[in-house]
Amino acid sequence: MTFLENWAEWLPHLLQGLGTSLLLTLCVAGIGFPLGLALALLSIAPVRIVRVLSIAFIEVFRGIPLLVVIFFAYFGFPDIGLVISAFATIVVAHSLNLGAYSSEVFRAGILHVGAGQREAASSLGLTPWHAFSRVVLPQALRAVPGPLMSFLIMVFQSTSLAFAIGVGEMTSQAFSIGSMTFDYLSVLVLAGIIYAVLCIASARIVARFEAKMRA
């Protein structure tokens, strides 16, 4: 039963790391989701060049691994005179990534609102901006919470990549305990259990929520 004693000893460190993981998730969601909405709006903008540029941005960030973005920001930013903390680097890199991914969900939501709604709004004499902000957008946003919550779970898992640049989130904490005790297996398994429990539980909640939305 020695490993259970060890687990009890390691748990506070891992939970401390978990706090950082969750904080990262919140920061990334706080910047990434609004960015995703902005990108979605730009990608259906009436001006062609705006559309092309924003779609290119989305495609590039969806096409390259998050880790490449993280390394680019971590090693590249200082070269161009931009020095930010490792934590901020993760938030910036991850938010760009999340923005590109979530823009598709926002865009699908906006396009899903029928043309009839737009026409009805404009025949009521609403200006295009009013028609969009008061009629189209509220309906579009009603369809997005489910998919966005699934993104949140993915973001939480990907915060483990912060390990690569030494931000002390849960995976880094587990690994540093492993490197001190040389017992990587049990501490990493413990961290894995914590990730799995949180992700499975939240996935269940999301599934229930989506079922309720559909009903």
Place this chain on the structure above:
Amino acid sequence: MNTEADISTLFQVIGTGLVVTIVMTVVSFCVGAVIAVPVALMRTSRTWLVRAPATAFIDVVRGIPTLVWLLIIFYGLGNIVSLDPLPAALIGLTLISSAYLAENFRAGIENVHTGQKEAAAALGLSSAHQFWRVIAPQAVNIAMPPSASYAVALLKDTAIAAIIGVTDIIFFAQQEVARGAPAVTAFLIAGGFYLIVSVPLSYFSRFVDHKIREKVVVV
């Protein structure tokens, strides 16, 4: 260190990782797909005792981040069987892709219209025949588009293997930066190499999606 010659060397060095990246993607996708078939069959079983282990497998494998899996296999199991980085990464990525693909296959099987099964039963087909001749071919069509887009996600996930020392695209980019190459250039090149593979792959997955939408009505 910014002359044209240096940049072309950088291209060559980072490009050597491309093969490893592609091998990891192809192997873990194909082997994962083979493992996913029995898992999906178990997952859709009506018997709880058969279904539960498959559900647990899918949930647990997908609930743990890729990096944590790779660290568990490479460092954690390292005390028991010492694996080289590449086999460790292949095992981890295959495990993960089998769970994701099993979930896609399950959705495929469950979304074949019940009328199809009833019609097959009414025609007097045995239950094995019902499954392999009627349900499975339609399930494959439904599962194909999400699986093709999963291939893109898997390609990007292979980058994580560089952390345990697999010599892929990003590994070489990092190595060149450590040797003094300009980081912005090196990681732009690395990103470019991923795009060379991922953009055609995602266009292909959209193409598959359109083709299949013409063919089946998904309920």
